[in-house]
Amino acid sequence: MEVTYREAMREAIREALQKDDRVFLMGEDVGRYGGCFAVSKGLLEEFGPERIRDTPLSEAAFVGAGIGAALGGMRPIVEIMTVNFSLLALDQIVNNAATYLHMSGGQFHVPLVIRMATGGGKQLAAQHSHSLEGWYAHIPGIKIVTPATIEDARGMLATALADPDPVLIFENSTLYNRKGQLAPEAGAVDIERARVHRAGRDVSLLTYGASLFKSLDAAAALAEEGIEAEVIDLRTLRPLDDETFIGSVTRTHRAVIVDEGWRSGSISAEISARLMEKAFYELDGPVERICSAEVPMPYASHLEQAALPNVERIVSTVRNVVRTHG
Amino acid sequence: MEVTYREAMREAIREALQKDDRVFLMGEDVGRYGGCFAVSKGLLEEFGPERIRDTPLSEAAFVGAGIGAALGGMRPIVEIMTVNFSLLALDQIVNNAATYLHMSGGQFHVPLVIRMATGGGKQLAAQHSHSLEGWYAHIPGIKIVTPATIEDARGMLATALADPDPVLIFENSTLYNRKGQLAPEAGAVDIERARVHRAGRDVSLLTYGASLFKSLDAAAALAEEGIEAEVIDLRTLRPLDDETFIGSVTRTHRAVIVDEGWRSGSISAEISARLMEKAFYELDGPVERICSAEVPMPYASHLEQAALPNVERIVSTVRNVVRTHG
Amino acid sequence: MKPVSSRGTRLPVGREHALHLLRTMLLIRRFEEKSAELYSAMKIRGFLHLYIGEEAVAVGVTEALEPQDAVVATYREHGHALARGIAAGPIMAEMYGKQEGCSRGRGGSMHIFDAKTRFYGGNAIVGGGLPLAVGLALAEKMRGTNAVACCFFGEGAVAEGEFHESMNLAQLWNLPVLFACENNLYAMGTALALSETVTDMTRKAAGYDVRAEAVDGMDVLAVEAAAKKAVAMVRAGNGPFLLELRTYRFRAHSMFDPELYRKKEEVEEWKKRDPIVTFAGRLEDEELLDDKGLQGIETSVGAEVTEAVAFAEAGTWEPSDQLERFVYSDRRE
Amino acid sequence: MKPVSSRGTRLPVGREHALHLLRTMLLIRRFEEKSAELYSAMKIRGFLHLYIGEEAVAVGVTEALEPQDAVVATYREHGHALARGIAAGPIMAEMYGKQEGCSRGRGGSMHIFDAKTRFYGGNAIVGGGLPLAVGLALAEKMRGTNAVACCFFGEGAVAEGEFHESMNLAQLWNLPVLFACENNLYAMGTALALSETVTDMTRKAAGYDVRAEAVDGMDVLAVEAAAKKAVAMVRAGNGPFLLELRTYRFRAHSMFDPELYRKKEEVEEWKKRDPIVTFAGRLEDEELLDDKGLQGIETSVGAEVTEAVAFAEAGTWEPSDQLERFVYSDRRE
Numbered sequence A, B: 001m002e003v004t005y006r007e008a009m010r011e012a013i014r015e016a017l018q019k020d021d022r023v024f025l026m027g028e029d030v031g032r033y034g035g036c037f038a039v040s041k042g043l044l045e046e047f048g049p050e051r052i053r054d055t056p057l058s059e060a061a062f063v064g065a066g067i068g069a070a071l072g073g074m075r076p077i078v079e080i081m082t083v084n085f086s087l088l089a090l091d092q093i094v095n096n097a098a099t100y101l102h103m104s105g106g107q108f109h110v111p112l113v114i115r116m117a118t119g120g121g122k123q124l125a126a127q128h129s130h131s132l133e134g135w136y137a138h139i140p141g142i143k144i145v146t147p148a149t150i151e152d153a154r155g156m157l158a159t160a161l162a163d164p165d166p167v168l169i170f171e172n173s174t175l176y177n178r179k180g181q182l183a184p185e186a187g188a189v190d191i192e193r194a195r196v197h198r199a200g201r202d203v204s205l206l207t208y209g210a211s212l213f214k215s216l217d218a219a220a221a222l223a224e225e226g227i228e229a230e231v232i233d234l235r236t237l238r239p240l241d242d243e244t245f246i247g248s249v250t251r252t253h254r255a256v257i258v259d260e261g262w263r264s265g266s267i268s269a270e271i272s273a274r275l276m277e278k279a280f281y282e283l284d285g286p287v288e289r290i291c292s293a294e295v296p297m298p299y300a301s302h303l304e305q306a307a308l309p310n311v312e313r314i315v316s317t318v319r320n321v322v323r324t325h326g
Numbered sequence C, D: 001m002k003p004v005s006s007r008g009t010r011l012p013v014g015r016e017h018a019l020h021l022l023r024t025m026l027l028i029r030r031f032e033e034k035s036a037e038l039y040s041a042m043k044i045r046g047f048l049h050l051y052i053g054e055e056a057v058a059v060g061v062t063e064a065l066e067p068q069d070a071v072v073a074t075y076r077e078h079g080h081a082l083a084r085g086i087a088a089g090p091i092m093a094e095m096y097g098k099q100e101g102c103s104r105g106r107g108g109s110m111h112i113f114d115a116k117t118r119f120y121g122g123n124a125i126v127g128g129g130l131p132l133a134v135g136l137a138l139a140e141k142m143r144g145t146n147a148v149a150c151c152f153f154g155e156g157a158v159a160e161g162e163f164h165e166s167m168n169l170a171q172l173w174n175l176p177v178l179f180a181c182e183n184n185l186y187a188m189g190t191a192l193a194l195s196e197t198v199t200d201m202t203r204k205a206a207g208y209d210v211r212a213e214a215v216d217g218m219d220v221l222a223v224e225a226a227a228k229k230a231v232a233m234v235r236a237g238n239g240p241f242l243l244e245l246r247t248y249r250f251r252a253h254s255m256f257d258p259e260l261y262r263k264k265e266e267v268e269e270w271k272k273r274d275p276i277v278t279f280a281g282r283l284e285d286e287e288l289l290d291d292k293g294l295q296g297i298e299t300s301v302g303a304e305v306t307e308a309v310a311f312a313e314a315g316t317w318e319p320s321d322q323l324e325r326f327v328y329s330d331r332r333e
């Protein structure tokens, strides 16, 4: 059946709530308002205020309460409206969620799931538009997943909830209205492996989140020119599935990384560095990166679009990479 | 004369307070206690409570107040005890300090300096020991400096205060007691360029902060074996001085990066990626990274030492890099 | 516009000033009604938060401020910007994303900035402006001026740690901050009673020994009077003051809000207290205004809004190659 | 040990229990005196925060808790850990960094953890444990148990936004949290009056409608009685309770503190109220204890501390190749 990314995510939450009494959803406006991106619409009516908890504007407290509830045996799903606001809860995420298992010598683990919207493209400007998922991937002790497809929107939550450790789910807000087919029996998916979405021999396009679709469009355009790009959705940014993307580059000998985050110290830098370390002698030319411009996101549409990765930039970059190192 | 890093930093603060009425120091225990690392000892007596301001435990508020005071025409020096606590103020740093110039279309700039201690090695465990300066370097709109030498401890603050935009100064806490010679006329230093501390033809050792001294010791040991390592102190992590380190690698054709931060998505990943992009054809072999193990810092000394970069690891890594790609 | 009847006692302010207050509120109202239209017409994008219903708050409080004072507002700040005297044209152009906008099109509706009037935005992080206002006030105090910093924020922000830390710091250091809490009873879809155990903001303020007063935010004269008293105390060096302005948002939180969380009747009840209609009615009762006079104001306000739109339409796009400007300052000191 | 005289009325508790309280306080005192020694001997490293002078607080409050209750403490938590019943050996071994330590040597003095007694650390971020306690309480409430979560924190933490958000959330959701505020008047070198405008924590609590009471933290019986009352209310479903425990730290903040910020005389004044000396004195006045009895306790406590040190000394170092363990769980669900 055809569903939107939003509906797939909602169904995943609903299923989790139905299957496990320990699961509950909490965050700002997840209940009466229906969620700032309408993901949780209808869930309050279905599950009641005990399990669909509207919180005050207190990111640090309700994220910390999620950690505590997880320590106390529950399986909380904490929703933070957007990644920029998650900075208010970063102390709890980095100093507590990521460290408790280690500081306690393995006695206490934190089975917490935090969901948040990320990304630009909606003209929300410098305090609502960033893609910090790659930045979060720097932190040991947490896992970072970035569902791009309908299947992953539907399937990653269950796996994240089954994980004994904190998992952060980043949902690119431009994907919520995206439609796609979903098998009726669709369910949990792994959060370990990257996925090859399109096979190709000439170059590897390594990407995740909303950039996956820009990369697939670019690959289609490039195919017209006879350039076959292999498109890989990383899916999980921490831990990274080196094996899959290194395997791909070992076949194509060229790589371009497409990442909506800022360039410096990005996850794309990490991937490039790993290719340097583990596939240097396989490379026909330097690995290139296409990232967002290093500016706080501007409001004006033409400037925002200029700041974000786009199909044209991917196509021309790949063209160069393939032609120059033919 | 011989001074400690701590004294050099204190002298820099004192000079700034003497020279410019707009400058003041604020933070937890900077006054009566004398600073948690005794950097500001004596300054309260000399400058009084209006300019040496003890704050409550309110990182978000006093960092935000620093931004506001800077907007209001002052030149605040805000001290955050350690980088882990700065996460409580990250909203103010990322969403306000880094964005105000841009969001206001250039109308309002934020001449703010934030100082904080960073780094491990003192058995302070998982909530007091991290090196997040490279992580901060991901954020456009702020500048990141990491004084390693006595000269830089003495000279970077004045330059940071003269900068119209927010500058974060990261002081590795293991350096405070380090002694060194300081010219009586020592003063402001640039915060644009990396610095070559030791010339060498065989390999470039790119590092910053406390790792500079480990790298210099390693270089000395390697020289015994006839391996000449060029040691570069990056000094400023944002913006990075590509020219200097790429120039060096263009001569040595080999590079090893030493970074006390966690490996994934680190500043060392960024440097490796830039070498990939701008010096690929100059490289005789893959750029290697020596970083801290990706664990919340353990308390036990032997585990902490195993987690941090050390001279032995640097020596053996360089040896491999040079030998294998002879 | 048919005034609802109101028992008019003699006005505490002169006719001219009264008409000025009315005109400013009406300008905000018409400006935002036009903005909503332009949003549907896709001329304005991103988030658009309307202030309709709350005009008396921005107008009354801003009247109490001097040019040297600093203002920090929220993402719902068109009203504050207009009341502060920022021209409608540059504000509209900002929402169009044109470089003639007051933030050169970099900020949009949520980030109106203006150095001339010391308007420090336009902050879209709930509570995020509070520490800034404390710092602006600290700067004034250290520089020995008598300027104050005024921070507008919603009642939803009171739950944030930054509110708590800012209130304590401002009082601890006896700083000239006017905390203007716009209590419109909802934070997006969350009613105050569902987010705070203590819903009386003056009791919250007591937890910091910060002086506070609650005032009817639908009555521009009451707001102005209370704000003048509060600002006078703050300016005199008595430390911060929290003014709770009890008001209501007539429109949705933003253009995406289906308003599932409140009843139409509740909205209708509050609309009977429309700050513009009631004030105009009062002026008519007092015979300080007649329909013709009101029409005159409508006409001039309408013209100003039309001009603002024309200004925005005529505006130009900043060349994309300038994208990376304003990340760091061009000049050094 | 010469007791200061104290007007003893008959004790509200039996002799056995009184001696148990005395012994626990004494164990903490001797354990920490030894820890300070071992720090100088470089057996213990990192930060070491001593609880000496505050023993009555941890002992009195913990007496009011049940095994099913959860405890969150600070970096100054040896006292809480010992009072909670964690064996002295594993605590000492933890400070040695040995794998026999209660956190396998990963945590050190600031991060004592123990699953058996539901002791959730050992949190070294001031205020950082408060939201965790709220969440632990939420879990108990949702699971329908009658367990409570007790969070110890210093008065310095009250300035943090996390305190504000946690208090409101706990009261809003009527959660079983005992907020145990250890008011020892200083946050490192910052006196309470220099960090808070309202220094009475019960008034702070009023800003959230959280029930609160202040009690003499130097009197173990007063603390225990107040804590029992508070915990009973919390356990009965009346929501959170804030207990302000007025106490004093006899030693420096940590081993690096030159104590420039307070007068020797002030410390001496407080030492006259030493919770152990005064309680022992009272028991002697009440003829429930004589010097011989006290000696007996000293001897058994001394032996326990000696054993703990021996246990730590005999402990082993976790192999360095295990460094990367405990970043992620080995097992999955």
Ligand SMILES: Cc1ncc(C[n+]2csc(CCOP(=O)(O)OP(=O)(O)O)c2C)c(N)n1
Pocket (backbone or CB within 6 Å): A028, A057, A081, A085, A088, C076, C124, C125, C126, C127, C153, C154, C155, C156, C157, C158, C182, C184, C186, C187, C188, C253
């Ligand atoms: C820290 C933070 N959390 C969440 C949001 C999303 N958000 C934007 S406005 C809003 C409601 C704020 O309500 P209130 O403070 O009462 O102001 P009002 O919108 O009613 O004027 C929320 C939750 C945000 N912008 N910042």
Ligand SMILES: Cc1ncc(C[n+]2csc(CCOP(=O)(O)OP(=O)(O)O)c2C)c(N)n1
Pocket (backbone or CB within 6 Å): B028, B057, B081, B085, B088, D076, D124, D125, D126, D127, D153, D154, D155, D156, D157, D158, D182, D184, D186, D187, D188, D253
């Ligand atoms: C968020 C944060 N800021 C600063 C510190 C450094 N620090 C450690 S203890 C302390 C004082 C805390 O005082 P209080 O809460 O009263 O507890 P006490 O030490 O008196 O028991 C400070 C500032 C920290 N650990 N965490």
Ligand SMILES: [Mg+2]
Pocket (backbone or CB within 6 Å): C154, C155, C156, C182, C183, C184, C185, C186, C187, C188
């Ligand atoms: Mg509101």
Ligand SMILES: [Mg+2]
Pocket (backbone or CB within 6 Å): D154, D155, D156, D182, D183, D184, D185, D186, D187, D188
């Ligand atoms: Mg204290």
